[in-house]
Amino acid sequence: MTEDAQDSRGFRLTRRRLILGGTLLGGALLVGYGVARPMDVAGAILSGGGTDPEESPFGAFIRIDLEGWVTVVNKQQELGQGIHAGMAAMIAEELDADWDRVKVVEARSNFRAYGVQITAGSNAIATNWDAMRNAGAAARSMFVNAAALRWDVEPDAIEVRDGVVSHPASQQSASFAELLVEASRQTPPQVPVLKTAEQYRLIGTDRVRRKDSQPKSNGSLIYTQDVQRPNMLVAMVAHSPRFGGRLARFDDSDALKVPGVVEVFAIDTGVAVLAETTYAAKLGRDALRLEWDDTEAETRSTADLVAYYHDIAAGNGGIGSADFATMGEDPDAPLTGDMVEFSFDFPYLAHAPMETMDCVAEVNGFDVSISSGAHLASLDQVMAAFTARTIPGRVDLEVLPAGGSFGRRGVMTADYLVECVRIAQRVQGRPVKLMWTREDEMRAGFYRPMSHHRVWVEMGADGFPARWRFHSVCQALTPVGDNIQATEGITHSPYFSTARTVAGKIFSPRFPVPVGFWRSVGASHTALVMEHVIDQLARRAGQDPAAYRRSLFEKAGDDRRIAVLDELMEKSGWSTPIEAGWSRGMAISEAFGTIVGQVAEVRLEGGRPVVRRVVAVVDCGIAVAPDQITAQMEGSIGFGLSAALFGAVTLKDGYVQETNFDTYPVVRMNEMPAVETHIIKSTNRPTGMGEPGVPPIAPAVANAILALTGTPTTALPFLSGAAATNAGFSMRG
Amino acid sequence: MVYAVRVNGSLHKVEADGQTPLLWVLRDTLGLTGTKYGCGIAQCGACTVHVDGQPMRSCSLPIEFVGSAEVTTIEAIDDPIATAVQQAWVARDVPQCGFCQSGQVMSAVALLRAMPSPSDSDIDTAMSGNICRCATYNRIRAAIHDAAATLRGEAV
Amino acid sequence: MTRRSDRPRRRRFRIARIFGIAGLLVVAAIGLGLVYLLYPRPVLQSEPIAVETLYAQLESLQPVSAFDTIVEPRLRSVALFEEVGRVLQSPRCMNCHPATDRPTQTEAMWPHMPWVSRGLDGGGEANMRCTTCHQAQNAEASGVPGNAKWSLAPIEMAWQGKSLGDICRQLLDPARSHMTREELLHHMAEDDLVGWAWNPGGGRQPAPGTQDEFGALVAAWLETGAQCPQ
Known part of the structure; x- marks a missing residue:
């Protein structure tokens, strides 16, 4: 460590206290105000830290230009599932836009403009079904009204098709571009009229195709890994090789000798090595000497854990259970007669998306600027703010398409993104690209939890199940609440239709291997x-x-x-x-x-x-x-x-x-x-x-x-x- | 050490450790980010480039071994085979997340150069070094057949 | 900007009015919680840690002289070949002498990942040539081993699943080994493709001894009549 670095740390500590005080005061005020006007406050603190999106007369999700291009602002993250096409189709259908002249841009994280931006649980089409269709229909009616005024005809007699507004009776027609100025002056309807499913011309057809195949076939699409910013440093972090291990000591003397390595420091998740290039960061990290304190670390092997899970299911694990899927009279009575027993074991699974975890962040005092394939954008914005000790409204989060995720980028603690912000905070004013290697990603946990399911079925005389009993063992995905994810798919099974009773017990052991949502x-x-x-x-x-x-x-x-x-x-x-x-x-x-x-x-x-x-x-x-x-x-x-x-x-x-x-x-x-x-x-x-x-x-x-x-x-x-x-x-x- | 590497038709002087993988020279030094890091150990093929026309994993190619070879990346493939492959990719909407597709396209182009009319099993053989976690494999296979047909002058 | 600076004053006023003492207590509790959460924690500094030298568990080869005690020439030759066999049957050599078209890898000799096949020349199929991933030397960053002649031994020189005696007879059969005894000696003692086995890189366990020691053993075995074990 150079003296400069120590000086700046001293300064930072003072400033940190300042920030702390400010955050506390601001937080306290906001909490108070939040009770009175919750949505206002949420909007203010979750809006984008950069500029708000450009105003459009057609609302936050639709922009139309003078060349007739319809730009759909996609608030959900594109991580391969083609959600941009679905979002655009819902709008384009009700707008009756020309699909070939519809573009999609990704929205930055901004609660005030777009509402909650969480892409998880296969929810994007389902939760946006009404909002996107309403937005499209509202914009359509603005064009219809504009045309009705211009041609002095009844709006009901006007048709819209493929971006062209027409009045068949008088044989007049005009494109969206031609009507744009007048349409943008119309007041959108409070309750737009939506089409019925039979009226769909676009939705449900093969015309709805993804719009990013070209940049994804010629290498021009920019993922987080590809972000280059002037003066940017690349960071790699040496993590504990065991879950729950803590850094005891480190020696960076060899790492700092690697050409291109700029700075090395400890953070709460390990030791960060910052360098001018990715390979220098990697070499620097390889050259670290590290000692880990494993007193709280998980040191068991998979076979031990499987045996432990089996003990738990047998009621010998020393941990309590919660009931699920319970139905019928006295479901816990012992099963009798023709009984069948089943046992299943499932391993931990890594997500292993093609793009490993990465994030670009720059911190300037209270201002944080992030580019990342963040699929819980609203939450990630809050986590980044907490980390940088600022408010979410000062965090500008550019949501980039991700090279896959399968749930990995949806970790609720935003582990990799928080790590990047933490590093960027230390080097104030310089963008930092955090790069995880494949090995980092595979070793970092947030796996699909391993689980053990024991099932007992009492068969009825008709050959169908009369009584079911389950003992399921699985770590919980959320820190609080019932462990419902572990048994979803069992809980409301239609196969219980012939059963007199169903009794399920879920055991949720806690230990340091982090688990997460996996496709x-x-x-x-x-x-x-x-x-x-x-x-x-x-x-x-x-x-x-x-x-x-x-x-x-x-x-x-x-x-x-x-x-x-x-x-x-x-x-x-x-x-x-x-x-x-x-x-x-x-x-x-x-x-x-x-x-x-x-x-x-x-x-x-x-x-x-x-x-x-x-x-x-x-x-x-x-x-x-x-x-x-x-x-x-x-x-x-x-x-x-x-x-x-x-x-x-x-x-x-x-x-x-x-x-x-x-x-x-x-x-x-x-x-x-x-x-x-x-x-x-x-x-x-x-x-x-x-x-x-x-x-x-x-x-x-x-x-x-x-x-x-x-x-x-x-x-x-x-x-x-x-x-x-x-x-x-x-x-x- | 300073190395002179020929990338996409021009000569670049690069100062780097000799063992620096070509991948990071392309991405960090030359700003050619179409070539992706996926595994770093030549397992996934996301970093595939052409070296003197042959597909190679740039994560496993130290800069000191490149010598005077001509390196071509996804940004600069533009012969009729490459065009046919990329058009087929778009026509079939092959990509999902798209992250592996630069490497898939580079491998597919190399395959069609070596084998103008590959069978399903030829494609499986030649493309099994390229992982796609979105599992777009069936569309990749179909798109390669389409591109081959286009190049033979058949309508797809 | 002016709006922003106006706001807090209005808010503070409201809080006091709306919540009274209970509300302020809640706010204070949240505030204390935030202090706990956000209070800067001490950060570890770098300190000197002694370099631990890791001595690889290297296996050695017995020198040729160790076999001088065996008087009977045939037995001595067999014993020499058995020592040679410790190298031949190390994963470094066996992995590229597979019994199928697919090489193996690692100490455990698992099938090569990704899938590759020998192709017509032992150098792989189209697009999946050895040189697609393997360079003229070991690559440090990827850990992928390399040699300019990296390729599979011909199928008739498959060693996996064979006894040492069978491997021996195979070596001596020019129809299968495609080598005279001189060429065999040269391949074993001097070929740098074989030499890779003692410099495998990537944390791999080298073959026992050194190539020189190995070459001397092969030479001694040939000189003693190149006898094969059963």
């Missing part, structure tokens, strides 16, 4: 539990698994699932024979209101499941962007299959063993099955599509293996260790 969350494990149990019960009852499901769905009055099942049976050729050595497995699950059924065609090659084709049926309400629904189904199946076949993060004495794609294999082109997606026609409100395609693939494969060999699956992944890396080359058969 499809709880359903990523509970779907296997329910769907694989049902197949085994069907076989026990001597029934076809599809027919068995149908009976249970009928008893539950679940028409949506019945429709999915019927379509799935037809499109997969369920009732037709399949070649020797192959079998079909079925699974139907619900996540975030969307129901997905899949049939996988599987054979075993030296014990390895080979999946050649998956037929998928989805009911996601009104299909806004069918091509993106298909894309999400393909992607979800590849993602879910990666986890089912090979996915596992394991610990040895607390150290993460899988740190890159060589030890954490994912499905590659040769292992990708053909996917056929069928969308159920629906007039229901749309539900999400980013995640619900993931859960059914693992049970579909497990059920196919069950049909082939009679052997049930009790743990995922199907393959581990050397077997996982031994991807044969005839995978698709």
